[in-house]
Amino acid sequence: MSLSGLYAVTSEAVCEDPQRLVSAVAAALAGGARLIQYRDKRASTDQREERAKRLRRLCHEAGAALIINDDTELALRSGADGVHLGASDGAIRNARLRLGPRAIIGRSCSGSLERAQAAAAEGASYVAFGRFFASRTKPDAPPASLELLDAARAALALPICVIGGLTADNAGPLRARGADLIAAVDGVFAAPDIEAAARAYLKLFKDPT
């Protein structure tokens, strides 16, 4: 699949209730999201496995891919399409060995081009920079700059994801600087109309006519 477009990352609030989680992700898919990340820091191992399998079916029915945050073994058990790993979530190489050559493996690089280059060399599928704006989801995430994005676009051949306080209204300049994936938690899942919110981000990926 092409790693471009909206990357909708589940919020703590929607993960509180499994029915809400499924309907929220269904709405994001209806709005055109084709990459979903299941990010759930609170549920038990069994609950997360059950929910990940449910989301994997939902995403695949819609022709979308499901990525699991933090947990390579859960990605394997649930049949998800890949995993997103932060700096302390394990080595890319190990995840690649566990999940295979077709898996989508992402790495958080905060504001560091060096980290992104290392991730690329280890076999990451995409690298994620951010936060770019204030984020209620992860207020203490280290900041990244537009200049970093310019340098990353020039130096890296793999897809670039941006994250952190991104909305359809503020992500345009990042997209214009070559971001392939716009990742958002609250911008999608805290919106009163999740489907409409997802659709609004996707306008940033349409060719200007």
Ligand SMILES: Cc1ncc(COP(=O)(O)OP(=O)(O)O)c(N)n1
């Ligand atoms: C697309 C994307 N980018 C960055 C992150 C953050 O990952 P990490 O630094 O491991 O922090 P947590 O999300 O685990 O709190 C992400 N999840 N997704």
Ligand SMILES: Cc1ncsc1CCOP(=O)(O)O
């Ligand atoms: C997980 C993560 N990593 C860096 S910022 C961030 C939070 C993104 O959430 P939001 O889109 O609500 O700011």
Ligand SMILES: [Mg+2]
């Ligand atoms: Mg993590």
